[in-house]
Amino acid sequence: MSQGTGYYVPSPSKWPIIGSTALLFMAFGVVGTVNKIPLGYGVLITGLVILAYLLYGWFREVALESEAGKYKAQEDKSFRWSMGWFIFSEVMFFASFFGALFYMRVLSVPELADAEHELLWPDFAGGWPTAGPGFDEKFTPMGAWGIPAINTALLLTSGVTLTLAHWALKKNDRGALKLWLLATIALGITFLGFQIYEYGHAYADLNLKMTSGAYGSTFFMLTGFHGFHVTVGTIMLIATFFRCLNGHFTPERHFGFEGVAWYWHFVDVVWLGLFIFVYLL
Incomplete structure (x- = not known):
């Protein structure tokens, strides 16, 4: 098959069975951990280690195939559609949680405070934020104008630095590319550091926990899921940075970089929604 016009088909790969093994260990590990079985944590960690090996090995193999010129226009189109659908699935993932927040704030919480439920919850006045009826433990909601505002500035700035890195790549300015990409990574790590501090502050000073009813669980x-996505995005940026150090990507062909940039900008947009609907309103 001609590589110029055909679609590249790789040799049979070991990675799918390794991925299945990782998921098997992780599934049993989660079940064991939840049920407090002694081996649960060990099995879960084993699964995560196998998964890390899978991601490193498989992505490295794909990157080397790309740099070897095995991917042409059709493969590039497939990668773009795949990344687009992946981000769409992530949009639906977060939409479900925003929908749950909307349902509680606008529908269920006011309904539980109306006259119909007065006999059930006579002291519940509704309003938001609230843990909901039946929760006697008090908490202080997380304010917007502190760490959340700083984190908003950090992520918005990281979107700018990543765009500058993309422009530098298109101009084949490798020095600026590495500089702005490294700045984006630093901003992402700083964001995560502030979020860890915020969680410690919530538990220690505000009595805001996962068990704090409707507000605590949605918060x-x-x-938390957004922080996980920032963590994944930061790891992707670090991998991209090392690829840049190794001379990967050209001004004409660099979807490996673009795909990571799409994901990072998606993470930025989700955070704006969080800042407005979770912290500000």
Whole structure:
């Protein structure tokens, strides 16, 4: 098959079975951990180690195939569609949590405070933020104008630095590319550091926990999953940075860089929604 016009088909790969093994260990590890079985943590960690090996090995193999010129226009189109659908699935993932937040704030919490439920919850006045009826433990909601505002500035700035890195790549300015990409990584790590501090502050000073009813569960679910996505995005940026150090990507062909940039900008947009609907309103 001609590489100029055909679609590259790799040789049979070991990575899918390694990925399945990682998922098997992780599934049993989660079940064991939840049920407090002694081996649970060990099995879960084993699964995570196998998964890390899978991601490193498989992505490295794909990067080397790309640099060897095995991917042409059709493969590039497939990668773009795949990344687009992946980000769309992530949009739906976060939409479900924003939908849950909307349902509680606008529908269920006011309904539990109306006259119909007065006999069930006579002292519940509704309003937001609230843990909901039946929760006697008090907490202080997380304010917007502190660490959340700083983190908003950090992520918005990281979107700018990543765009500058992309422009530098298009101009084949490798020095500026590495500089702005490194700045983006530093901003992402700083964001995560502030979020860790914020969680410690919430537990220690505000009595805000996962168990703090409606507000606590939605707050930690939304911000926690976003923090996980920032972590994944930062790892992707670090891998991209090392690829740049090794001379990968050209001004004409660099979807490996573009795909990571798409993901990072998606993470930025989700955070704006979080800042407005979780912290500010």
